[in-house]
Amino acid sequence: MANPTGEQFELVRGNARAVVTEIGAGLRSLTIGGKPLVETFAEDEKPPKGAGQILVPWPNRTAGARWTFDGQEQELEVTEPARGNAIHGLARRKEWELVEHAESSITFGCDIGADKGWPVPLRTGVVYDLAPRGLTVTHTISNEGDKAIGVGVGTHPYFRIGDVPTDELTLTLPASRVWPFDDERQLPFADEQDVDGTEYDLRGGRIVGGLDLDTAFTGLEAGDDGRHHVWLSHHDTHLDIWSDPDFRWAQVFTPSDFPGRGRAIAIEPMTCPADALNSGIDLIALEPRESWSGSWGVRVEGSLA
Helix, strand or coil, X not given: CCCCCCCEEEEEECXXXXXXXXXXXXXXXXXXXXXXXXXXXXXCCCCHHHCCCEEECCCCEEHHHEEEECCEXXXXXXXXXXXXXEECECCCCCXXXXXXXXXXXXXXXXXXXXXXXXXXXXXXXXXXXXXXXEEEEEEEEEECCCCCEEEXXXXXXXXXXXXXXXXXXXXXXXXXXXXXXXXXXXXXXXCCEECCCCCCCCCCCEEHHHCCCEEEEEEECECCCCCEEEEEEECCEEEEEEECCCCCEEEEECCCCECCCECCEEEEEECCCCCHHHHCCCCEEECCCCEEEEEEEEEEEECCC
């Protein structure tokens, strides 16, 4: 049987190591000093629960796998049969083209076009750049067609701090608003709401063990560097999950059944929320031959001992 994630590419810098996959150009592992910082899976397995995948040209779900472009209804492939939705874009199961591979960085490209329900061809790319204490991921999208279109980008890493149980980690998310989801369809059903006085106020930090989330947050507070920062901590070890301003949303997902791990936590930088192809909220507008680029990453602060 063919490897479901294709060829595996290793990045090394000092005591930092990452593995990126050919199919989906996903992040399969990231370790520093031998300590895992993301949930991983075997190279002969499919990414469980979207682990490490790139979500383009839309993240999360498109309701009923249908949307309208230029006055015409588009019908996407239903990739979430249980709910009848199209989920997480068109590129995560594609074989990406290797553009460049150095010791500590790698560049992939992927063409999106002539896909069911997607009328405008795109060229998308990703660069993984490993540092001694973290990783920077840069996404690009170019409109290769003759009509303007709105697009979105997201990513799906599950973070950890070595072997510390996920429920013992502290999540700090400086977000002022949350978008309630319908539990059955996992789609927005109401307007954005302030987090003040709710269980979704994570600005002061909350133990992950008290959370049950598959939730989209926005109103992200920018740091002094202009970027958004979400923190996952244990004692004096802190993961800074940062993103550029265009990543206006952060989805947090805390499943209890990640294979081989149990409880896990995904912190997903996204440029737009679920069902943005229908709502238009925070889509990146690309004119013909226009391009976009944006980055996110993770950095360790404190000790990993």
